[in-house]
Amino acid sequence: MGKATGFLELDRQVESYREVDIRINDYDEIFSGTHNLDQLQEQGSRCMDCGVPFCQSSTGCPIDNLIPEWNDLVYNNEWQEALERLEKTNNFPEFTGRVCPAPCEGSCVLGLNNPAVTIKNIELAIVDKGFEEGWIKPKLIELRTDKKVAVVGSGPAGLAAADELNQMGHSVMVYERSDRIGGLLMYGIPNMKLGKDVVDRRVDLLMQEGVEFMTNTDVGKDISTDELQNNFDAVVFTTGATKARDLPAENRNAKGIYPAMDYLTSNTKSLLDNGIADESQLSAKGKNVIVIGGGDTGTDCIGTSLRQGAKSIINFELMSQPPEHRSDTNPWPEWPVIFRVDYGHEESNKVFGNDPRRYQLLTKAFLKDSNGDVKGIKTINVDFVDGKLTEIDGTEKTWDAELVLLSMGFLSPEHYLSDDANIELDERGNYQSKHGEFNTSRKGVFSAGDCRRGQSLVVWAINEGRGVANSVNSFLLNS
Incomplete structure (x- = not known):
């Protein structure tokens, strides 16, 4: 992948933040806002034909991003094709490209002896260019099933689950107890790292694609799980791990x-x-x-x-x-x-x-x-x-x-929802749910994200959201 000798000829160059003296006077994103595409193409060429790309393995990228493929496409100036490859595995690369600590770079084979490929910079540049060029558009659903799913929590796991289930043709309603959609993305990560216009832009896309949102509604208090199950064919808890240590x-x-x-x-x-x-x-x-x-x-x-x-x-x-x-x-x-x-x-x-x-x-x-x-x-x-x-x-x-x-850090999800739903908890106080299946002890109720696996990264939340969507889809089809 990339240029065969790129890693031998070029040094790692990371895209810089705005100057400290300037950025500390506002709450705008610390990123410079512009990408040096020529430099990024060179950085993409550093990706080796390493045989076994650990960057997209379980120790690298939790969502198995096809990193060598879009590195090669960027190197060859095929940015739109790179975006298509990126979107095959990542629902929200504009989030991960900003806030993910990049475990993929920690697993980069080049990183054994040299500084790793600038995977995170390249990912962000791909999706930013996608929005700038108008390549990212609403994916309208032509055929709907008669199934309805309620997703409780609008953080990255909830949004990923809603996105996937909606694209499968199911009708999705996302419930959020706060006044704005986004959960951790909206209120847990400050503007300097993730501009709220970036979150709103993605939520607007999901709405155009058919996902519905209900804010200021605290499931377990304002609405019971029983009520949700009476009105929906499946319920997904993605409430995060919000009980702080x-x-x-x-x-x-x-x-x-x-x-x-x-x-x-x-x-x-x-x-x-x-x-x-x-x-x-x-x-x-x-x-x-x-x-x-x-x-x-x-x-x-x-x-x-x-x-x-x-x-x-x-x-x-x-x-x-x-x-x-x-x-x-x-x-x-x-x-x-x-x-x-x-x-x-x-x-x-x-x-x-x-x-x-x-x-x-x-x-x-x-x-x-x-x-x-x-x-x-x-x-x-x-x-x-x-x-x-x-x-x-x-x-x-x-x-x-x-x-x-x-x-x-955080200990577990808050338990008023699990009490209301009468679902079992694991030894750490998380909603007990087997990975790969995601179903709780209550039939038709699933869980994913930090409330299921414990405090983790945004990219792991996306992994969980995608996984629970597949599990819910199987449940709905079988029912």
């Missing part, structure tokens, strides 16, 4: 300590409703901010609080700093657990003069003032000996903080 340290009841998703949602909603950043008590403006927990969500909290005008930003991580290169226990083609500088870290470094992350810190207690507001955090350094966490004597420290954001 808490930190039950001393004085946890202090005001000013919030789950990261509450914080991010509040700011995005304010931007969409009023055109301005959130100015409520959740705002970081003029405050010392501490983000507890890393990952993408922690980075998003850093980038958002920086734009709101935080006085300082510190990010606590319990684990030690990752190595610069793969360790012996983290071999290719596994996802490389290495030190990375994401957009929020880069921005914080530029503004405050240092990386915001502090490693091997355990929160011992929150401090609060006479009004009950948080004013700081007491920590101690820790080490891991034989896998066991050990506190290091003499390393206690107090940090100033008027806003604390908890970004420690």
